[in-house]
Amino acid sequence: MQNNSLLNEIRTKQPLVHHITNWVTIFNCAQAVKSLGASPVMAHAPEEAAEITSISSALVLNIGTLTEDIIGSMLIAAKAAAEKKIPVVLDVCGAGASAMRNQSCIRLISSGFINVIKGNASEVSCIAGLDVTTKGVDSTDVSFDLADVALNLSKKLSCTVVITGKRDYIAGDGKLFTVDNGSELMGRVVGTGCMAASMIGCFAAVLPGDLPGASAAALSAWGIAGEKASAKSSGAGSFLVHIFDELSSITEEDMTKSQKITSLTI
């Protein structure tokens, strides 16, 4: 898969990836982007949101600790991204946990500016209008066929849909991928989902013309770095140390050797 050259591209171009995100994992998202080789910028003031987006190569939105003000800034930034034709990734963090989260997702998605919707099984199922019970920001079991959920939502909204979990599902542009990289430990660290969305932002920044491919490559790279970090870690604390180190040192050879991306016929 020629997507491996994306890692080199990120490190050469060091694209600016603008985030409007939550206050819990904001540092971890910035450091993950920087460790990978791109350049993070976090700026949420409505007065500068559009201007910062206009000098960026991708925009990552995350509603983890949303407020009305923040949603307003997200809409401003997303509009600027659409005008500049740079990709916008929306992490629907905690969708299903409150009416405000659901309505904010609807506002953001119905703006037409979102290119990639990303969440775990229960979050994306909720966005798809399926009947799920969400437990805060952690994923809960759903009984749906996740490939179908991703494909149908992708068609309905004309955007790329990413469902993360033990197996990741990516659907968009008539394509469907699964990614099986990652490790069990990642589920015990706060913010691995948020950082995965940031990784998609980095890869989308250098491959804006193929967002399903960029998303699959991003989740695979993230998962491989996670596998390497987990092998050296005895818990969430040491994992966070190692993942930031591994993101810097992961190579295209690592990706060629270890990536578990499957393209499914649909």
Place this chain on the structure above:
Amino acid sequence: MQNNSLLNEIRTKQPLVHHITNWVTIFNCAQAVKSLGASPVMAHAPEEAAEITSISSALVLNIGTLTEDIIGSMLIAAKAAAEKKIPVVLDVCGAGASAMRNQSCIRLISSGFINVIKGNASEVSCIAGLDVTTKGVDSTDVSFDLADVALNLSKKLSCTVVITGKRDYIAGDGKLFTVDNGSELMGRVVGTGCMAASMIGCFAAVLPGDLPGASAAALSAWGIAGEKASAKSSGAGSFLVHIFDELSSITEEDMTKSQKITSLTI
């Protein structure tokens, strides 16, 4: 002490612990909760505060970087917690450092929705109306008998009062405990007090009927994890790595073997 089964209970039930907290240690609080085995959710928008609390099993409030908006959301969430009869822990972080902090504590406590008040010696003494000088968010020496301070305040406010320090004091429901677990290094890490309050939230979530007991067990577990982490650490940086690992691996046997909880006659 049968409270040891609480750890198993937390890991089995994975209770959702809602936080409205400060922007400095918000990640560390979330990760500490997740490492222990519970499920953290941080949500401060007034529009969703009540709804998120209503799906949670405990609420932890921390005024470390309070603003008027945040206090408003705390009151909304605390009311929802009272209606659902789930425990509310208030960390009076930095009480005494400004009139706004003191007045906000009074507003929160006089709402009648707070079940556990937690702070260091100078903070709780300040809440008790005693004459102390506070130095920001770090504890300063006080000359009071802390057992008396905790007991009297507990009786006056009809809630559990927790004073953390080298020796922790917990008073409530006519009970008085001291906890002597912990290590000197913990005082050099930003947010150990905030994380201790989060631990109380986790234990209170599974033992809402005995908040002094839950608080003592929480501080003991936190202290034991801290002792184990400190033994492997050479400073604040490595401590934070190890504490997140140790919180995941601490067992009921560790607690039985190492806990230093004393029940005092009053």
Place this chain on the structure above:
Amino acid sequence: MQNNSLLNEIRTKQPLVHHITNWVTIFNCAQAVKSLGASPVMAHAPEEAAEITSISSALVLNIGTLTEDIIGSMLIAAKAAAEKKIPVVLDVCGAGASAMRNQSCIRLISSGFINVIKGNASEVSCIAGLDVTTKGVDSTDVSFDLADVALNLSKKLSCTVVITGKRDYIAGDGKLFTVDNGSELMGRVVGTGCMAASMIGCFAAVLPGDLPGASAAALSAWGIAGEKASAKSSGAGSFLVHIFDELSSITEEDMTKSQKITSLTI
């Protein structure tokens, strides 16, 4: 250089260093200050900003994730600092990236309350009115003579100017220093610039009468701790662990032995 005794002074007096800073690196700034031996307090509510400053020994402002509200609180705190005659450090984080950032810097600086302006080459050049293109919050190459930029801006604004980079430049009170401590790895960690400003706050708190000297000593101490941390690290994750440990253990002997401060004739 007798500035080495500053480290002892910080650890003995444990000065309170008030920050109004960004949401990305707020924990790291607090922990860096605490690890060094001073006492951090982060408080941004306009109702308490002045009161917290009035019990502090230095004020550190950082516009990394500025909003109108935050700038307002900064002005309140800076005024209180001026009245109490404690030093105010302004990190012009991301200056040049948006009109709002530039205008906010002008508002803050023209208040007359700022004593130390600190940024990387592109940020400070932007403040100096020079023609630069900024890429978010990361420094971009500039072709100016940085010693001249620092000196001229320092004279124009009658304050100390600090330009950080591989070589740091400090100008003020008719003095000019360069500092060559630090390591390449520090450029790959989010927030090293912010933490450097916090270090200046700590040293300025105990040497308010010589801010260029305090700034040079701070950047040298920070750089030496960074060199020691880098030697033990394999990336940004492990660096952050080690820097917090090293800041606690760095001694005056380390500083005497390793500091690379040059006083230039001007």
